[in-house]
Amino acid sequence: MRFTRSTIAALTSLLFATSLSAQSPGTTVEYQIEPGIHYLSDEVTSASEYAREKCRLDLYHPVGVKGFPTVVYYHGGGLTGGSRSIPTELKNRGWAVIGVSYRLSPVVKHPVYVEDAAAALAWTFKNIETYGGDPAKIFVTGISAGGYLTAMVGLDKSYLAKHDIDANRIAALIPVTGQMITHQTVRKEQGIEPSKFRPTIDQFAPLYHVRKDAPPTLCITGGWGVDMLMRAEENLYFVSMMKLVGHKDIRHIVIEGADHGRCGKECWPHVTKFIEQTLAGMRHP
Template identity: 45%
Template sequence: MKHVITFLTTILFLYASSLSAQSDGLAKQNVPYYGQSQDAYTNQQCLLDVYIPEGKSDFATIVWFHGGGLTGGQKEIPDYLKGKGMAVVGVGYRFSPQVQVETIIQDAAQSVKWVFEEIEKLGGSKDKIVLSGHSAGGYLAMMITLNKSYLQHHAINVDDLLGVVPFSCQAITHFTARQEQGIEINQPTIDKHAPLFWVRNDVPPVTLITGDRDLEMVGRYEENAYLARMLKIVGNENIKLLELDGYDHGMVYPALPILVKQVNEWLKKS
């Protein structure tokens, strides 16, 4: 009898968990955005989760890249973004040193390709896709936005994005890419793995958010300020730079409400 009760309790727990996931809007989990014909490490890492807002259609989608220095972390859907009338896609990707930074950027582009191809099947609009993420995630969002070739490879015009909102992204060459070249972490460089290298006109709207310049990771505010300035100099008008006074590099929560507000503002103008 004890085993029967335990079994029934387990079934009820799983059923309740299933209902909770459904009511929470989690439509898909651990989706392999490369398909299943890849190597074991790719199949393990290159997965995404999809949160869909209930009772909505033609909704906007935030593609969220997690942080972790391109060497760690895990895919996530920030709780604050749930229930805001938008879909959220939490993307996982491969890490250094198992792969090069170039490959990680390609993973980010492949995940965005999946969103463009699949989001309308789930009720969303491919004309309302926003890229975002924290730290290394923000870096990935900016790299595939400014270097158009990553999404052009998938026949996607990156300028069709509704906008991009990176949190405390690296604007010079990412320190993990510098490490691959034997460059010390505090030696700044700008090469093909720097968003600043790809400054161009006619980018989609960009809102850069950082923590307090005196509390952030060394130079992170200044990197973003330089990127914002250069994007404006070449003729982009929809560029913002926001500094969150009193917050250090872990400024994700105070930035999330700003992300939601910014997406809603872009939707009103679209």
């Protein structure tokens, strides 16, 4: 069969358009939001008005797609404030995104907020396949207090074990400017003062649970000396200890010159790149 020059040009344009459509997230995929899903049991939420209010998640997911990845996102706010959201930077990528809210101090005390974070993640593992997602492709991230929760549920396996889930099933952990020592709010609840400046490392510190078999991890912080409470230096110590115990896939990205707020705004290209790299490694082991 012979093709004219114009036919070849037309076919080339069609192939390019098809390739572009396949590579451009969100161009042909529809998304839906399932808001306010309770992730705790009816027994718990019916017994507590505060749990009924706070222990919810919003699920943003592709429609009519099978095997998509999911990103679970914990908001910041020092474990005393903040509200769940679906970060715009994670939308329209072919992924589901889950924004989690959890009970806060001082209404509750540690480790309730960590337990809530784990319960929301367990809900994801047990339910995402119903919506078309792949439970082997669940990523966890969060900023500030959310970064702390990310590290805690991923490193201390006891929280997910209560839901019969192995924390090593998490595809990757991406704590953003999170505390790796015991969180300052936990220290305050323990009566340690000044809680912001007197560091401790106990069972409520990600550093207490360093282990070589944890999921792939990317720590993102603001700049040396300018992120809140020397967060870059703190994360460097955590990453160093993880490497020391034999973890083979942990990285630390420092956004030079960025303070705490700026780090939260500028972290997303690093978050999405790490997710994409991890997914590519799953396809080509």
